[in-house]
Amino acid sequence: xxxxxxxxVVGVNYLKxxxxxxxxxxxxxxxxxxxxxxxxxxxxxxxxxxDISLLGEFGSEDLGKLLSKDNYKEIFEKLNINExxxxxxxxxxxxKEGFGDEGRIIYTFEFAGLKNVKLIDGxxxxxxxxxxxxxxxxxxxxxxxxxxxRKEAKDNVQAIFTDELLTIAxxxxxxxxxxxxxxxxxxxxxxxxxxxxxxVGSISLPFNTLVDxxxxxxxxxxxxxxxxxxGIEKNKLIVTYCTTGVRAAYVAVILAELGYKVRNYExxxxxxxxxxxxxx
Numbered sequence: 379x380x381x382x383x384x385x386x387v388v389g390v391n392y393l394k395x396x397x398x399x400x401x402x403x404x405x406x407x408x409x410x411x412x413x414x415x416x417x418x419x420x421x422x423x424x425x426x427x428x429d430i431s432l433l434g435e436f437g438s439e440d441l442g443k444l445l446s447k448d449n450y451k452e453i454f455e456k457l458n459i460n461e462x463x464x465x466x467x468x469x470x471x472x473x474k475e476g477f478g479d480e481g482r483i484i485y486t487f488e489f490a491g492l493k494n495v496k497l498i499d500g501x502x503x504x505x506x507x508x509x510x511x512x513x514x515x516x517x518x519x520x521x522x523x524x525x526x527x528r529k530e531a532k533d534n535v536q537a538i539f540t541d542e543l544l545t546i547a548x549x550x551x552x553x554x555x556x557x558x559x560x561x562x563x564x565x566x567x568x569x570x571x572x573x574x575x576x577x578v579g580s581i582s583l584p585f586n587t588l589v590d591x592x593x594x595x596x597x598x599x600x601x602x603x604x605x606x607x608x609g610i611e612k613n614k615l616i617v618t619y620c621t622t623g624v625r626a627a628y629v630a631v632i633l634a635e636l637g638y639k640v641r642n643y644e645x646x647x648x649x650x651x652x653x654x655x656x657x658x
Contacts, residue, residue, distance in 0.1 A: 380499040382595035384635050386484065388496050390504045393466055397421070397510070403459050405467040407479035408502070412514050419468070419505050420512040423457055424520040427482045427624050432530055437572060437652050439540055442623035442644045446529040450490035456521055464494045471501030471593035473586035477620075478628025485627035485642065489536060497631075501593050536630070538617055538641040540649055546615075547577065547654070553610055554580040554617045557629045558647070562621075565658045569621050573651040575658040577619065581608055585625040588632055598636060605633075612638055619643040619650070 380389040396402045406418050409426020418424065430453060434440030445453075459465065467483040470476025480497050487495045498505065531537075546552050556563045556576045563582040565574040576582070587604070589595055596604070610616065616638050618626035623644040630642040643650070650656070 380594060381590075381597040381600075382499065382632075383598060386496050386631070386635055387499050387595060388466065389499050390508055392496075393419075393498055393505065394508055394510075396464070396466065399464075401462055402464045402466060403457055405457075405465060405480075405483050406502075406519075407467050407469045407483045408476070409479065409520075411470070411476075412516075414514060414516060416514045417502075417506060417511045418514045418519065419502075419508075420510045422468075422519075424514065424516075425457075425483065426520075427479055427486075429453075429521055429523045430483075430486050431623075432528055436570065436622075437648045439645050439649055440530070441648065442646060443539075444486060444489055444531040444534050444537065444644065445526075446531055447490055447533075449526055449529055450487075452526055453521070453523060454490070456523070459492070461491070461493070463492070464496070465492060466496050466498055468498040468505055469501055471503035472589045473591070473593065476501065477624050478585045479624060481628025481631045482624045484631050485536070489531070489534060499594050503593060534644075536641060537644045539643070540645055540653060543617065543643055543650070544654055548579065551613075552615045552617060554619065555583045555610070555626075555629065556580045556647075557583055557585040557618050557620045557625045559584050559586075569648070571621065571648055571651040573656050575656040577647070577650055578655050578657045580619075581610065583608060583610070583629060585620070585629050588629065595632070601632070602636060605636075610638075614639075616640045617643055619646040621648050622646050
């Protein structure tokens with residue numbers, strides 16, 4: 379049951395009620411994690427975060443950055459999305475699966491100018507119960523962006539990049555949140571980062587701690603209480619990071635909805651581990 383009271387967060391009943399509306403597009407954000415013959419919502423289009431982001435070498439400044447708004451116009455045409463479309467995005471059911479990829483969809487599409495993008499609370503485990511399922515086939519169900527000539531976004535004020543972060547990282551009015559798993563924060567290298575540990579002075583806020591054991595977002599009151607307990611302050615700039623900016627985007631979307639001033643470090647720790655000071 380949805381506890382997070384927000385226009386951006388809806389339950390599966392909302393999806394069911396919207397099923398036959400012409401202006402609704404449903405995005406399955408599980409992307410590359412889906413295998414052929416997996417189950418998916420029968421009217422969804424599969425989009426991976428790498429389909430809608432700048433690509434580069436792992437650990438480079440480019441990997442994870444958003445694309446130009448002209449690129450997103452091209453992508454939206456492929457998805458049959460226009461300014462009047464309502465987009466509903468879902469991912470795996472956390473905390474046991476997924477990376478909050480649906481949050482990355484919201485983060486990206488809002489940057490591109492869409493005003494009505496929503497997260498389906500509870501993830502695919504809840505959607506599957508509706509009974510509107512089909513077998514995933516990549517060729518038929520995944521967006522094809524091979525013809526898109528990707529260009530970097532030039533006006534991305536919701537993000538922060540390495541040079542600026544290195545300059546402000548130790549400022550008293552900045553708090554940096556590590557949204558990876560606690561074991562990554564404590565030094566476990568899972569994805570091949572150049573160094574173990576975390577950005578000096580960062581606070582551990584694992585992305586999947588914002589949901590309950592059934593995969594529903596906790597209430598606003600519960601999350602704020604949790605954030606207060608970690609010493610996270612609304613009057614400071616919050617910078618979120620993970621490995622390549624996906625989990626961090628999910629947390630950034632939720633915290634922004636709670637009234638925090640948040641910027642997502644899109645190149646994230648994969649990049650920072652190459653150029654910045656880290657600690658265990």
